[in-house]
Amino acid sequence: MAEGRPSFKQYLKKTKIWKSIYRHDFTDTPKTRLQRVFGNVFLHLQPVRVAKDAIRVTYTWGLGGISFYLFLVLVVTGILLMFYYRPASVLAYQDIKDLSFAVTLGQLLRNMHRWAAHLMVVAVIFHMVRVFLTGAYKPPREYNWVVGVLLLVMTLFLSYTGYLLPWDQLALWAVTVGAQMAANSPILGNEGPFRLPFITTSNDARFGLIGGTVIGDATLIRFYVLHCIAVPFIFSIFLCVHLWRVRKDSFSKQTGEKVDVWPHLVSREFLAALLVTVILFAWSLLMNAPLEAEANLNVTPNPSKAPWYFVGLQELLVYFDPWIAGVVLPTLIIIGLVAIPYVDINPKGVGSWARMRWKRLGPLPIWYPEERPFAVSVFMLGIVMWFVLIFIGTYCRGPNWEWYWPWEEWSHRRITKFTLKDIPNVWGGLLLMSYFLLGSPIPQKVKAVLAQRAGPKAPVLASAALHLGLGILMSVALFVPLLTAADPGYPDRSRYPTLFESLGHAVNAPVMMALFQFVERAGPAAGYSLIAAIIGVLGLALGGLGMIFAKLKDRMYDELGLIKYTIVMSLLLMMMGVLAKIVLRLLFGVKYLISIPTFSFNI
Amino acid sequence: MEPAAPTRDLWGWVDEQVGRRQFLLKAGWAFFWVFLGGWLLSNLRFLFPNVLYEPTLSFKAGKPEEYPLGVSEKWKKTQRAWIIRRDDGFYCFWARCTHLGCTPNWFEAEGRFKCPCHGSNFNRNGDVIAGPAPKPLWRCAIRLADDGQLQIDKARLENRAGAREQGDFFLPYQSA
Numbered sequence: 210m211a212e213g214r215p216s217f218k219q220y221l222k223k224t225k226i227w228k229s230i231y232r233h234d235f236t237d238t239p240k241t242r243l244q245r246v247f248g249n250v251f252l253h254l255q256p257v258r259v260a261k262d263a264i265r266v267t268y269t270w271g272l273g274g275i276s277f278y279l280f281l282v283l284v285v286t287g288i289l290l291m292f293y294y295r296p297a298s299v300l301a302y303q304d305i306k307d308l309s310f311a312v313t314l315g316q317l318l319r320n321m322h323r324w325a326a327h328l329m330v331v332a333v334i335f336h337m338v339r340v341f342l343t344g345a346y347k348p349p350r351e352y353n354w355v356v357g358v359l360l361l362v363m364t365l366f367l368s369y370t371g372y373l374l375p376w377d378q379l380a381l382w383a384v385t386v387g388a389q390m391a392a393n394s395p396i397l398g399n400e401g402p403f404r405l406p407f408i409t410t411s412n413d414a415r416f417g418l419i420g421g422t423v424i425g426d427a428t429l430i431r432f433y434v435l436h437c438i439a440v441p442f443i444f445s446i447f448l449c450v451h452l453w454r455v456r457k458d459s460f461s462k463q464t465g466e467k468v469d470v471w472p473h474l475v476s477r478e479f480l481a482a483l484l485v486t487v488i489l490f491a492w493s494l495l496m497n498a499p500l501e502a503e504a505n506l507n508v509t510p511n512p513s514k515a516p517w518y519f520v521g522l523q524e525l526l527v528y529f530d531p532w533i534a535g536v537v538l539p540t541l542i543i544i545g546l547v548a549i550p551y552v553d554i555n556p557k558g559v560g561s562w563a564r565m566r567w568k569r570l571g572p573l574p575i576w577y578p579e580e581r582p583f584a585v586s587v588f589m590l591g592i593v594m595w596f597v598l599i600f601i602g603t604y605c606r607g608p609n610w611e612w613y614w615p616w617e618e619w620s621h622r623r624i625t626k627f628t629l630k631d632i633p634n635v636w637g638g639l640l641l642m643s644y645f646l647l648g649s650p651i652p653q654k655v656k657a658v659l660a661q662r663a664g665p666k667a668p669v670l671a672s673a674a675l676h677l678g679l680g681i682l683m684s685v686a687l688f689v690p691l692l693t694a695a696d697p698g699y700p701d702r703s704r705y706p707t708l709f710e711s712l713g714h715a716v717n718a719p720v721m722m723a724l725f726q727f728v729e730r731a732g733p734a735a736g737y738s739l740i741a742a743i744i745g746v747l748g749l750a751l752g753g754l755g756m757i758f759a760k761l762k763d764r765m766y767d768e769l770g771l772i773k774y775t776i777v778m779s780l781l782l783m784m785m786g787v788l789a790k791i792v793l794r795l796l797f798g799v800k801y802l803i804s805i806p807t808f809s810f811n812i
Numbered sequence: 813m814e815p816a817a818p819t820r821d822l823w824g825w826v827d828e829q830v831g832r833r834q835f836l837l838k839a840g841w842a843f844f845w846v847f848l849g850g851w852l853l854s855n856l857r858f859l860f861p862n863v864l865y866e867p868t869l870s871f872k873a874g875k876p877e878e879y880p881l882g883v884s885e886k887w888k889k890t891q892r893a894w895i896i897r898r899d900d901g902f903y904c905f906w907a908r909c910t911h912l913g914c915t916p917n918w919f920e921a922e923g924r925f926k927c928p929c930h931g932s933n934f935n936r937n938g939d940v941i942a943g944p945a946p947k948p949l950w951r952c953a954i955r956l957a958d959d960g961q962l963q964i965d966k967a968r969l970e971n972r973a974g975a976r977e978q979g980d981f982f983l984p985y986q987s988a
Contacts, residue, residue, distance in 0.1 A: 382914060386929055389912040417859050423866055507892040507907070509914040511928035527930050527944050531912055609917070610931030610943075624922055627933055627942035701973075702939045717942070800944075811946055 242469040254452055255474060261465030264474045268343070268462060268562075271481040272336035273455075276364075278482045279329035280448070282489065286322040287437065294374065296433035298426050301376035302503045309500065320493035326368055328489065330518045333364050341549070341588050344558040344581070345461035351550035353454040356447055358546045363444045365518065370436035372516060373429065381504035382513045384432070385424060386523070390535030391415040393809075401532045402810040423506065462560040511608050511621070520602035521595050525787070527610065528794050530801075530811045538787070542591075545780045552773045553584050583761070591784055612717075628715035629800035630698075630708050632690050637802030640686040641812070643679045644786065647755050648778040650766035651675070672759045673752075680752025684744045691721065691797065692740065718798025869966040876902060876962055876985050883918050883936070893952060893964060894918065894925075896936070901984040903976075904952040904964050905938055910971075911945040925949065938971065947971055953980040 221227055222234070233244040246257045262268065293312055294304045308315035337357060340346055346354035373384045392398045392415035396405055399413040410422050420427030501510065515523045526534040557580040558564070568577040578585035607613035608621045632640070651659075656668040696703045696711045705711045712718045713725025724743075728736030766774045793799040804811045826835050871891050879897045887893045892915060894905045905925075907915050914929035924941065925934040932943030939948045953968035962983070970976045 382929065385914065386912040393912075411864075412860060417856075420859070420861055421864050421866055425866065427861065427864075505889075507889050507915060509916075509928050511917060513914060513928045523930065526912065530944065530946055535912075606931075609926040609928055609933075622921075626922065627931075629942045698939075701937070702935060702941060806947070809946065 239469070242471045245471045246475075252471070252475065254456070255470050256456060257470055258467040259470050259474055260460065260463050261468050261473075263460040263462040263465070264468075264477060266477065270335070270339060271477065272332055272339050274478050275481055275485055276329055276332040276336055277448070277452075278485055279325050279332060280444075282325045282486075283322060283329065284441065286318050286325065289318050290322055291437060296374065296429045298376060298429055298504070301374065301429060305375045305377070305500060309497075316497060317493055320496065320498045321489055323498035324492045324496070325489055326371065327517075328485070330364060330368060333361050337361060337546075338592060342563045342585065343461060343561060344563075345560070346550040347461075347553065347556065347559050348550070350454075350458045350461065353451060353458055354550045355547050356451045356454065358543060360444065360447055360451060361546075362543060363440055363447065367436060367440050367444065368516065368518065370432045370440065373424075373432045374436065375500055376429065376504045378501040378504055378508075378510050378513075379499060381424065381506065382509050383515045383519070384419075384428070386513075386515070386526075387519075388415050388419045388424065388428075390526075390531050391418050393531035394536045395532055398532070398536075400809060401536070402808050404809070425506075464560070512606060512610055514602065514606070517599055517603060521598035524598045524602035524606070528787075528791050530809075532809070533812065538783075541780065541783060545591075545784075548776055548780070549584075549588070552769065552777050553581075554769065554773070555581055555584065557581060583765070587781060587784070594784070594788065625716065627717045628703070628711055629717075629794070629798050630691075630696065630712055631801040631804050632687070632799055633694050634803050634805070636686045636690040636694075637804075637812075640683055641802055643682040643686065644789070645779075645782055647676070647679050647751075648762070648782050649675070650762045650774065650778075651759070652763065653767050656763070673756060676755035676759060677749060677752035680750070680755060681745070681748035683751055684748030687793075687797075688740065688744045688747075691799075692724075692737075712798045715798050718796065720796045721798055871964055871966075872957060872959075873904075873962040873964050875960055876956070876983075883920070885918055887964075888915070891964070891966075893966065895954075895962065895964070897985075900986070901982055902954055902962065903982050904954045904962075906950040906952050906966050906969060908950070909945055910940075910947040910949060911943070938976075939973075948973075948976075951976045951981045954983045955980065956983065 215223075232248050233241055235241060235245075243257045246252045246255060290308065293308050293315065295301065305319070308319050310316070340354065340357065369384075369387060373380045392410075392413055393401045394414050395401045396403050397408065397414045398404060399408055399410045399415065404413075410416065416422060418431070420431045514520060522534070522539070525538065528534065529538070563578045563585045564580055566577050566579045568575055604615040605612055607617075607619040608623075609625075611623070611625055611627075613619055631637070651668065651672055659667040659671055690708065691712065692709050694708045696706060696708050698711075699706045703711050705714060709721070709725060712721035715722065724736075724740060727739065730736075731739070762778075765777070769777065790802075793802075801811045823832070826832065829835075830838070871887075871893075873887055873891075873893075873895055876897075879895060879902070881897050881899070884895045884897070887895060888907050892907045894907055896903050896905065909916050909927040909929065909932055911927065911930055911932050914927050916925040916927040916932070916934065918925055923936055925938075926932070927943065927945070930944050932945035933941040934945070934949050935941050937948070938951065940946075948971040950969040950971050953965040953970075955963050957963040965980075968980060970981045975981070
């Protein structure tokens with residue numbers, strides 16, 4: 210540019226219009242760096258200066274920001290898609306077809322909307338895991354963790370409601386199943402346990418959700434409004450609170466010198482958004498969002514699978530009645546997540562990733578979270594269980610939701626004769642009761658009294674008696690009915706008169722099959738004595754496991770107090786109980802432990 | 813005769829207990845919250861429609877002699893029902909899994925209905941053999957209409973052993 214003559218840009222910056230918009234100049238000085246942040250309503254969301262270590266990529270991986278960015282992408286692509294979409298059952302599917310084949314860039318936008326939704330679910334879950342592992346939910350940030358959990362739930366609900374809108378088979382059956390879970394909710398669902406006397410199919414929770422007794426136009430407009438307006442509206446409110454509280458409660462990491470947010474943090478955010486955009490574009494160009502045949506209310510595709518983030522729930526529904534798997538367990542998961550910051554009184558581990566160390570447990574090397582052993586182990590176990598369920602549902606389930614190994618070829622003609630049996634209520638009740646009693650601690654006070662009255666060894670002996678007794682009781686309560694009880698289905702629903710024979714001949718109860726064959730081959734005397742030995746060993750193993758954790762339990766009780774301990778222990782036992790029930794179903798062919806059909810109450 | 817003290821002294825009593833200003837303030841706020849809460853809650857009722865535009869649940873399924881023995885899938889795609897003919901008569905299943913409402917498929921070789929969503933298995937009588945379904949399949953009311961056709965009513969359902977094999981839910985029909 211020639212000397213003396215101002216460029217167009219320089220001229221522009223001197224105009225009144227420019228000055229009315231931008232209050233400061235853009236030369237890089239310490240002053241303008243601050244002005245850029247607090248002079249801009251959007252950047253103002255952030256502080257002007259931030260600890261250097263807090264913005265290291267390896268601390269947060271930018272996951273919260275990425276989730277927020279994906280939400281913005283979803284809003285923009287969603288608004289564009291709305292221009293062509295009409296929420297009526299005769300039109301919706303055609304409109305999606307039009308978007309895919311007749312509208313310029315329609316397919317790309319639809320792909321981006323769908324894949325961004327998937328990415329957002331991933332980002333939000335990982336964000337939660339990150340916040341947990343860096344202890345960032347601990348005081349004073351408890352409340353913001355709760356808001357975050359609600360945002361996670363809403364993210365999933367947004368995915369669920371959006372899923373119906375294309376009105377294809379995939380959509381319809383995922384929503385059929387989801388809506389039917391509402392019908393199974395206790396008290397308010399027509400098919401749930403303890404339903405109120407005036408509840409019918411035309412006024413229960415499912416009816417309220419889908420706006421009728423069958424999924425149809427009323428459901429479509431309902432889900433459309435929820436997806437496009439109602440939930441995003443509430444989501445945005447909670448999002449504001451969430452972001453604002455991050456500012457107000459300050460970052461969990463405060464080490465390192467303070468650096469200017471502009472450019473250090475803003476540039477990182479920009480790069481993260483850029484990277485996500487590139488991934489999203491590549492994914493959307495390479496892969497189309499699935500669209501199956503038009504919804505048919507009478508025919509279900511076989512197998513019918515939910516989107517991946519709900520497949521874990523779908524798999525869980527195989528092992529429990531819908532009111533447990535679909536209503537009680539999700540509610541407990543949410544309550545459990547919300548409760549975490551309030552029951553975790555350990556102040557350690559804030560502001561850095563959980564420190565892991567190799568440690569010996571007997572002969573086994575274990576990777577041990579040093580500062581927060583209990584919290585990190587339990588939380589990660591829950592997360593891993595959830596993803597294992599997703600893996601099973603996605604890769605191990607074929608036609609008729611039967612078990613296929615990932616390398617096995619699916620066959621719609623495979624002959625299978627699966628059988629499941631209930632344990633009689635008394636035994637099942639005993640099993641459940643002794644299982645939950647395993648959670649009972651022996652508080653310090655009781656130990657002192659015991660030691661005073663019956664000698665210094667009394668507390669140890671009491672603990673051994675409690676745990677080994679309960680272990681043996683559980684083992685007995687499981688095996689005795691399976692070996693001796695009559696099959697109530699005989700002769701109508703079952704070919705054999707006893708549970709042992711029925712399950713011994715089933716193909717889906719490997720443990721019972723093996724025991725049955727052993728008894729057949731080795732004769733009853735040898736067979737039953739081996740089984741008695743197994744019962745003993747299993748009982749002692751369960752009791753021994755209880756004893757290993759006895760010290761931890763007692764210490765936790767003394768530190769947490771009755772209420773927090775009860776919450777933590779019940780949640781933990783229920784989580785492990787889910788695992789136990791899965792094992793009972795897959796290895797023993799057990800369907801229910803307690804079944805009271807009159808009240809639709811089955812566990 | 814003494815006059816009833818409490819009525820005469822009510823304001824005095826209120827004044828003593830909470831103070832008149834406090835009482836009015838509390839009453840005002842109570843009204844505010846009760847009204848707001850009541851109005852918001854009453855909107856829940858708004859979400860439950862009074863008029864439904866849903867297809868009729870009753871249909872005619874042709875003459876009985878058109879059906880061979882066994883499970884007929886003829887009406888599954890249009891009416892979501894299976895009609896089963898036995899030696900001694902007819903019954904009809906609503907083709908809706910009692911677990912979470914998917915449509916099962918009939919597998920003749922195994923004599924089972926199997927659900928594609930969570931793997932429930934039912935036998936010919938609709939009883940649960942395997943999988944998570946808690947209840948037997950629902951049977952629909954079935955009768956012969958005046959014109960000699962089978963009349964199925966999916967609005968009237970029964971699945972309790974004993975009740976489902978008789979009355980409106982089983983149509984005796986002797987095979988020739």
